[in-house]
Amino acid sequence: MMQRFRTGRQAALARLAVIAQYDFCPWSHRYVAWLKQPIGWIVAGAGASLLIAVCLEPQAWIIFGSLIAVMGMGVVWPWLAIYGTRAEMAFDCRRSREGESVQVRLRIENRWPWPLWGMAVEKGFSRGADAPPGEDSSAADPAQWVSAPTAALARVAGWSCSEFVFEFRPSQxxxxxxxxxxxxxxxxxxxxxxxxxxxxxxxxxxxPHITPLHAMPALGGDVADVVGMLFDRPGEEGDMIGVRPFRQGDRLRSIHWGQTARRDALMVTERQAAARRLIVILVDTAAFAAQSSALETAIRAAASVAQAFHAHHAQVRFLIGDVDLLLEPRTAGWHRLLDALACFPTDGAVDKLTGSDAARRMTEVLCRDAFTLLATSTERAADWDRGAGSCGRLRFLLVGSRAAAECDERTQSVATARRREWIVLDSNAECSAPLRRQWERVCHDSITN
Incomplete structure (x- = not known):
């Protein structure tokens, strides 16, 4: 009996809490928004005290004067403090990765003879709090758009140029x-x-954060199908096949000093070349148009796979939105891709492919000799599968709900897409460990099968 009474009481309190928090007059927000600010209540109090002083009690003039003095001090002092300062900011490095600590140097020049307190650095560092342009500001409470301070300064000395150093750890x-x-x-x-x-x-x-992937799948039954076979054409890999005169642009490490001394002219070695397999990695940004966390997971996973193929000397082509990069074999090509991913919009609102457009994009992307890895959502895998047709060189990196990919058996295309899937990641969970585990399974199965 007591248990039933407690349950009924909790339900009644819950309903009362819902009623108390319900917005019955959303149209009035524009008229009472100023009351959400502290200065709004000071103005209301000053107005009330003014009415009382004029109509009822002259002693209310003291309250009115005090409130006006507090309001004037609270407005004029911050304005004077900011008017007499100038600030510059610099990062200690040009590039960083997600989760790595970066030192930021802030220089503030105070032209007033008195010190300043309560200074803070705001905006530009937290992507979710201050609703920057391009992000969906309707998805959050407008009261949360005010950026949380990135750094707070205790005191800035008067007539000085002070330097402050604080750490910034980007999460995205x-x-x-x-x-x-x-x-x-x-x-x-x-x-x-x-x-x-x-x-x-x-x-x-x-x-973006890169997960190290050391293994390599055998796409054609042999790992050399990815890395490429060596053949006797001039290149920069494999064994030495001859020597030739030095040409402008040759690396100094390739100079053959014995032949140089014998012929009294710079001679360089010629090495074998490798026939590299073309690997196409495509991120379907339209699949994650309203899911920023899923887009970030897809970019991290796709970049990790691209790094693995690039490290094994495959020819990698990376496509995301309007970015289409064919990576150079050296480190410069890899850094060029990372810079492009860093500059890619966080909302991903660049690619708007749907339905038949996906099929046309697949026809453009799929090459006769290219292996394609597509990072998309579980819902759009069937559309891409229909566009690929009977192409056997397409594999999926699915980001979303694994249950949706395993339980949706409404069409034959979904079943085919499931056979083509390599990796399935949950967008709401940490992806490094699942990506590494599933990648090793894919590499093992490609060799044993």
Whole structure:
């Protein structure tokens, strides 16, 4: 009996809480928004005390004067503090990765003779809090758009140029700061915040997190089908096949010093060349148009696979949105891809392919001798599968719900897509360990089968 009473009481309290939090007058927000700010209540109190002083009690003039003095102090002091300062910011490095710590140097010049307190660096560092342009601002409460301070300064000495160093650890790839940062203060009462833009000497490129993948699948039954066979044509790999005179642009390490001394002229070695397999990696950004976390997971996984193939000297072509890169065999080609991924929009609103457009894109991407790995969602795998037709060189890297990929058996295309899937990742979980485990399984199965 008591248990039933407690259950009924909890249900009644829950319904009461829902009613208390329900917005019955959403149309009135524009009229009462100013009351959400501290200065709004000061203005309301000053107005009330003014009415009382005029109509009822003259002593209310003291309250009115006090409130006006507090409001004036709370508005004028922040404005004066910001007016007499100038700030510059610089990162200690040009490039970084997700999760790595970067030092930021902030230089503030205070032209006032008195010290300043309550300074803070805001905007440009947190992607979710201040709703930068291009992100869906309707997905969050507008009250949360105000950026949380990236760094707070205890004191800036008067008539000085001070330097502060703080650490920034980016959690997502991109170009930082993604908005112009501001030096803001609300000291002393927090009634009103004044701000000034901070000059940034250079931006920080944050690369996506890469999971090391050491194994290599045998796409044609042999690992050499990916790495490529060596043959006797001039190249930079394999055994030495001869010597030739030095040409402008040759590396100094390739000089054959014995033949150079014998012929009294610079001679360089010729080595074998490798026939590399073309690997196409495509990220279907349209599949993650409204899922930023899924897009980031797909980019991290696709970049990790691209790094594995590139490290094994395969010819890699990477496509995402309007970015189409054929990677050079050296480190410069890999860094060029990482820079492009860092600059790619975080909302992914570049590629709008759907339905038959996916089939046309697949026809353009699929080459006769290219192996294609497609990073897409479980829902769009069937559309891409129909566009691929009978091509046996297509494999899927699915990001989304594994249950959806395993349980959806409505069409034969979905069943075919399931046979072509290599890796399935959950967009709401950490993907490094599952990606490494599934990649090793794929490499093992490709050799044993």
């Amino acid at each position: 790839r991109g170009v930082y700061p993604h908005r112009v940062p501001e030096l803001a203060t609300g000291f002393p009462f927090g009634l009103w915040r004044a701000s000034r833009q901070i000059a940034v000497e250079r931006e920080l490129l944050v690369w």
